[in-house]
Amino acid sequence: MAATPGAEFNREETTMSETIKTDVLIIGAGPCGLFAVFELGLLDMRVHLVDILDKLGGQCAELYPEKPIYDIPAIPLVTGQGLTDALLEQIKPFNPTFHLNEMVETIEKIGDPLFRVTTDAGKTFECKVVVISAGGGSFQPKRPPVPGIEAYEGSSVFYAVRKMEQFRDKDLLIVGGGDSALDWTLNLHPIARRVTLLHRRDDFRAAPHSVDQMRALVSSGQMDLRIGQVTGLEGVDGQLSGALVKGSDNQSYKIECNTLLPFFGLTMKLGPVANWGVKLENNLVPVETASFETDVPGIFAIGDINTYPGKLKLILSGFHEGALMAQKAHRYVYPDKRLVFQYTTSSSSLQKKLGVS
């Protein structure tokens, strides 16, 4: 197995009750968020990053890790994962701390500027500057467009498993053919009353050894595998009683179940950005173009999530935005320090920070 990108960086995975204090909190560890660590680091600002994904690189890592990108200046061709790995290498001297699998829920202004930021994992940060580099929003599980599914969400339909115990003695219908569907099939089948796995074809994207384990359970009669696609749900008051399914031969049939776990990949949603107190315009964050600050002093927005006259959603634009953001952020973090502009090529103090002098 290849080394996990960023494995050598700090990761905070446990829930902490005490407040984490940092100069800057970056929301979103895509290419723009990662490069912002570099620009902030050159100006002596310490950074924590929060990302909802379980990996670094944002869309580059989630949507197109192997696809070529041709418009990064001076790099004629790089893949999404290649770009992510190179950025991680570049920011290593600044030793940022990553908080993965976490979503920022609230941002509260408690000083001038000072912010208290909380995540859905129960962490609290206190920082002088917040940088929103959230791209297209947060990646969240996709809701399959089954008519009426909303009525069952949270009571009988779940897009993620938080506590396995919740599914004890349930009649579970798990839908999908990837690793999430297969992993939860294998993990939940010992505690559920019965597990049925439904997939549109008898061919799975999931890791072959999970597929083999699933097939062994099916042949020993311990679970069911059905082929087809959900077309409708039956139940009363949010309590599911069955799913209507269209089989590969176009015949419809019903699968009795009281709990449905659909795994249809991830989609980008604006998510909680709308609750953070910054002005929004068509689901984007308006900024001024000298420092990419939002209408709230101390909160900046860079990359695909922001908007201004002439905005282009390009990675290279996000890099530029991060550099200018850092200049203004410095004033909030070090109000008494004068900022002298320097080049990495010639400045011995910058080279010291980069660990190359």
Added chain:
Amino acid sequence: MAKINFVDHSGETRTIDAEPGSTVMEAAIRNSIPGIEAECGGACACATCHVYVDEAWRDKVGAPTPMEEDMLDFGYDVRPNSRLSCQIKVSDALDGLVVMTPERQA
């Protein structure tokens, strides 16, 4: 230029000119064809440019690659003639192509 016909869920047909070498998805987005979302921008990383290829055109358009099949798992009401339009390259041979857009994209 190749003519591509998009038939929407209600049966209305929209005909556009597509440049050979582009994809059916790109031609649809350029011409604001409703029913094609293309959330990932053509990286074969979602299933929101899902179309049904008219039976008469299935042989010429061909079958999805294994990677595209994997992505079709995320589609809604996937059928044997389902394709992701970002993976269909427009060519002179496809002049007159007919595709149906689904009732909803996943």
